[in-house]
Amino acid sequence: MARMFGILIVAIAVTFGLNWLLDSFVDDYVVRIINLCGISIILAVSLNVINGLCGQFSLGHAGFMAIGAYVSAYFTTTLRYFDEAQAKYVAIEPVFAGQWGFVPALLAGGLAAAAAGAVVGIPTLRLKGDYLAIATLGFGEIVTIMITNFEKVGGANGLPGLPAYSNTFWIYSFVVLVVMLSWALQRSTFGRALIAIRENELAAEVMGIPASRLKVTAFIYGAFFAGVAGGLLGHLLQTISPATFNFMKSIEVVVMLVLGGLGSMTGAIVGAIVLTVLPEALRDVESSVGLPGIRMVVYALVLILLMIFRPQGVFGQKELSLKLLRRLMPGSKDKEGEA
Amino acid sequence: MRKALTLLIALGSVFAVVLAGCKSGDEVGPGFNDDKVFLGLFVSTSGDIASFGTDTKNGVELAVEEINASGGINGKKIELRVEDTASDPQQGGNAATKLATGDSVFVALGAVASGISLNAAPIFQEKGIPMISPSSTNPTVTQQGDKIFRICYLDDFQGGACAVFAHKDLKAKKAAILSNQDDAYSTGLAKFFKAKFTKLGGEIVAEESFKKGNSDFNTQISNIKGKGADIIFVPAYYNDVALIAKQFRAQDVKTPLLGGDGWESASLTKNAEGALEGCYFGNHYSQEDKSDTVQKFVAAYKKKYGETPSSLAALGYDVVYVTKAAIEKAGAFDRAKVLDALRGLTDFQGVTGKFSIDGDRNARKSISMLKIQGDRFLPVRQIAPEEVE
Secondary structure (H helix, E strand, O other): OHHHHHHHHHHHHHHHHHHHHHHHHOOHHHHHHHHHHHHHHHHHHHHHHHHHHOOOOOOOHHHHHHHHHHHHHHHHOOEEEEEOOOOEEEEEOOOOOOHHHHHHHHHHHHHHHHHHHHHHHHHHOOOOHHHHHHHHHHHHHHHHHHHHOOHHHOHHHOEEOOOOOOOHHHHHHHHHHHHHHHHHHHHOHHHHHHHHHHHOHHHHHHOOOOHHHHHHHHHHHHHHHHHHHHHHHHHHHOEEOHHHHOHHHHHHHHHHHHHHOOOOHHHHHHHHHHHHHHHHHHHHHHHHHOOOOHHHHHHHHHHHHHHHHOOOOOOOOOOOOHHHHHHHOOOOOOOOOOO | OHHHHHHHHHHHHHHHHHHHOOOOOOOOOOOEOOOEEEEEEEEOOOOOOHHHHHHHHHHHHHHHHHHHHOOOEOOEEEEEEEEEOOOOHHHHHHHHHHHHOOOOOOEEEEOOOHHHHHHHHHHHHHHOOOEEEOOOOOHHHHHHOOOEEEOOOOHHHHHHHHHHHHHHHOOOOEEEEEEEOOOHHHHHHHHHHHHHHHHOOOEEEEEEEEOOOOOOOHHHHHHHOOOOOOEEEOOOOHHHHHHHHHHHHHOOOOOOEEEOHHHOOOHHHHHHOOOOOOOEEEEOOOOOOOOHHHHHHHHHHHHHHOOOOOHHHHHHHHHHHHHHHHHHHHOOOOHHHHHHHHHOOOOEEEOOEEEEEOOOOOEEOOEEEEEEEOOEEEEEEEEOHHHHO
């Protein structure tokens, strides 16, 4: 435990240094992509606990992100809307003005998403496979439709003017947090129990694992970090709208997981980075070839090829670790080491 | 533990070395060199609304070609940099950031969809780069900062102008509204139409809405039928409008329909199969306009792309000439001076009409009301901003 805490402190110090370095030496476009990678990592790693470890196919991540984004924006942003009764524009001042309120706002967003996760999870996690996927997809749609019809937060128009609080430091601090927590979780009794549920739910229950309760807990955990990631994304984009969090966003996160290997956390991280960087890296290819839209064709092609030649994802269920790297190195004596 | 730490430090130092080779983040490039000025264009050339982005891009490229052929702007040729927003707010922001950083563009042009313009605006505002949207009609876009402009009219004007047209020209006393509740453009137009129409003394007899992706509108049509509406306002996009019109006629409702610029498309009348005969919509310009500016543009566009230019192409064409006019008025390649010139731009004669930029950085211009006859959109009359206020 003390060791974990030590690593956490070191890691956060590193992100602080990283933030300074990026801020002073790298152009904003690259910084933005690095930050978006961080947000994708939070999303993919948190969804991996639900979809990968616990084996519950959820398509509701974008819904949780939307809740997190709008709730955190409520705490940091001045809301302006047209009041029909008074027939004039009304402004609601933010609860937390200034940068110091960013973390409480993010946590509030995360908690709201977690609460929604509990409300959705308790009835729907009794469903399995495709049925759960459809129920969670429906949840995501409900969230975006509710926001669309809520004029105070801009409705379909979106909510502009979020302060640009998201920077490399905050984003990567949460990346460190979610990665370390999920890593610890994966190796704990709780994580083992989740894997047991994934492999055979009936057998797990017979062994005395309270499957429903654990599934709901995993769902709430994933929802919390999706909410935080939504808040971070909102304060990076500075304008949020229901269209930002449509069901394609959920699919995108699932694709990151499948690409990296469902059930592998390091796989999720690699998938998140690849899928965030790839469309941007292909921009230059597109302009040199002179075919607009070819980027998306290449992007899809990469995914199709991967699914044909490596259907289990890049890493399968394995984790990338120092041991594995050493084992793969030529001339290594550590051949028997466990990956 | 020690190994992990060593690895971390090693990684960190590699990173630091890589970073040291990069360029500082806060610098904004001048946007021009000795013989070129860089203009950025960010529109959707892929995704849901790719056709809008492609039309805009065609219009912009035509204008750039013409300007470069006649000597450029103040002696500098235009170098156009195009980034795709993929019809997605997040990627739109990425495209804008790419144009704004590194070897930055002098002026940024885009985007088509208001949602994407809203994501790009804070980026250009912060960097001090003027951004001019050719066709984002949502009022909030230019409220994002003093460096954000547009050259099209706004949704509130468009909705109001349709109400004025319905009341004064079509002598309608009762109107019904059918809008798309998922679309900010549609709900916005409906709201402004209703406000103006009731203010003029008209009555809204039915207000119905549908959802994105609906293809059966019979319930809404039944609710509108029999209410005695003289006009039915349908602020939606052309693909929905064609279906809606056919279903109205199938239920034997002969009342004319009225709409906004979302109706414009070559496939509108084809898909509607005659159901829209004698209906009206407001647009940015009319291809049938006899003026020299319009006819010259239409001919050049047809020659280059083999099709009639849409409003988006016309606005794309105009936005480049507005930029040229502003730089020439400023007399120097200095962003602050160009911003001042844009703010005070008056009586600019473009394909989409004569307009000025007002104090809120929006274009003050007329709307062309068109009547559908066969496959043609015939100009009925223009409604000036003064009539609606």
